[in-house]
Amino acid sequence: MVWTLLAIAAKRDWVVHCLDVNNAFLHGDDLQKIQEMKEHLDKRFSLKDLGKLNFASYRVNDDVALADATRYKQILGQLQYLTITRLDIACAVNLLSQLAASPEHVHMVAAEIILHYLKCTPGQGIVLASKGSLELEA
Structure with a gap:
């Protein structure tokens, strides 16, 4: 499930944030809302914010x-x-x-x-x- 979501996100150039709550990904255009959600989750769980998710591009035949x-x-x-x-x-x-x-x-x-x-x-x-x-x- 997560790999499918990440593949779609990479293909569509979505900005995805990775939070280590055993991997939660937030997606959206409203960075303020994303920040609010991270703060809300951090109050309930001890989060480790890994920041914006970067996708590595690698061609298989290389x-x-x-x-x-x-x-x-x-x-x-x-x-x-x-x-x-x-x-x-x-x-x-x-x-x-x-x-x-x-x-x-x-x-x-x-x-x-x-x-x-x-x-x-x-x-x-x-x-x-x-x-x-x-x-x-x-």
């Missing part, structure tokens, strides 16, 4: 296939395992997994960006203790 995809597939397998506790990377890892049959250099770069993100955000995952309660706590 890249070369990886000569040896072994390392890419190893990294991808490790990332897939991490999605059990790091739900924040699940969407990106899933997308890269769909491209694993014929990975290109840009896909390896994307995997390395995810690794860099993980390195910069330790402690963001879900802790699953071997003993104790099975209840999740915020």
Whole structure:
């Protein structure tokens, strides 16, 4: 659903704002109303305003296939395992997994960006203790 909305927004050059309330997107021409909505949501939830959403444009045929995809597939397998506790990377890892049959250099770069993100955000995952309660706590 979100990917469809973003694809339409990119195609129509809509200005879309991304708020990290586990991803809320606001769209509209009235920037004052958007600002008011962000302030209203921030009072109820602790928002992290990511600002105006920028779309990366990349042509699929502009890249070369990886000569040896072994390392890419190893990294991808490790990332897939991490999605059990790091739900924040699940969407990106899933997308890269769909491209694993014929990975290109840009896909390896994307995997390395995810690794860099993980390195910069330790402690963001879900802790699953071997003993104790099975209840999740915020």
